[in-house]
Amino acid sequence: MLDKFLSQVREQVLSNIESVIGQSNSIEIAMNYSALSKSKMIRAALIFASAESNKDLKKESILTLATAIELIHTYSLIHDDLPSMDDDDFRRGKESNHIKFGEANAILAGDALQALAYEIIVNDSNLSSDLKVEAVSLLTKACGKNGMVHGQSLDIENESKKIDKSYIEKIHMLKTGMLIQCAVSLGQLGKKYDKYYENFKKFGINIGLAFQITDDLLEVTSDKQTLGKNINSDKKNNKATYVNVVGFDEAIVESKKLSDSAIYEISKENISNINMLIELAKYITYREK
Secondary structure, eight states, rough: OHHHHHHHHHHHHHHHHHHHHHHHSSHHHHHHHHHHHHHOOOOHHHHHHHHHHOOOOOOOHHHHHHHHHHHHHHHHHHHHTTTTTTOOOOOOTEOOHHHHHOOOHHHHHHHHHHHHHHHHHTTOSSSOOHHHHHHHHHHHHHHHHTTTTHHHHHHHHTTOOOOHHHHHHHHIIIIHHHHHHHHHHHHTOOOOSTHHHHHHHHHHHHHHHHHHHHHHHHHHSOOHHHHTTSSSHHHHHHHOOOHHHHHHHHHHHHHHHHHHHHHHHHHHHSSSSSSHHHHHHHHHHHHOO
């Protein structure tokens, strides 16, 4: 059931990405190269799954929001791979954007993807002005100076440094967790005063951290072909990871505990249509890539 759901989400979002980017110039070609690459699309899937309990969002707007968050995520990966950042030459099973198109074009493609994410939300005729403001606010908070960008900065700043469990959790929540939490909240757009909104928020916080812990585990146990990216990047850059801070076994325990907590938060109330969110919470922790 989950495989079919993810496949349907991926098909819809990829088709929409292709239509909103176009192919009229070199930057659009560079944007398409990364945005249309094979990916898990967990963030888009979380929006679709969360929105299953939100009758106020039209399916066209759900697709807009899912597309927007994948554009933001792709921009972050392009910039993360740059020589001045993690200096990775392989992403989503092929050459990184800056290897294929050059560093300048990769930076510009990332910039353009981020701007396009906000543009398609603003242009969605099915969203009210208030909902557009709410959506853009959620995204900017998740990926800006107090969110993903700050997390990336701390990640670089703490290379080769010894940090504790609470600090690695802070970095992981900022650089990865906040955008995942944002995906769950975007599916609940217009419901921030609903009695169940906090349950969705806590669900998103827990799976956001679980996702990055599992990524750290997979960097130790998996291979480049399976993951579609370099597995020695963290080691090469002397990155602080959950595994080297708390140990491999405890990292497994924490990831599972977070997944269980997320499922508890979303299940303890009488919330309808949450089965796919529960399946995604399990997948995030037990996935193999």
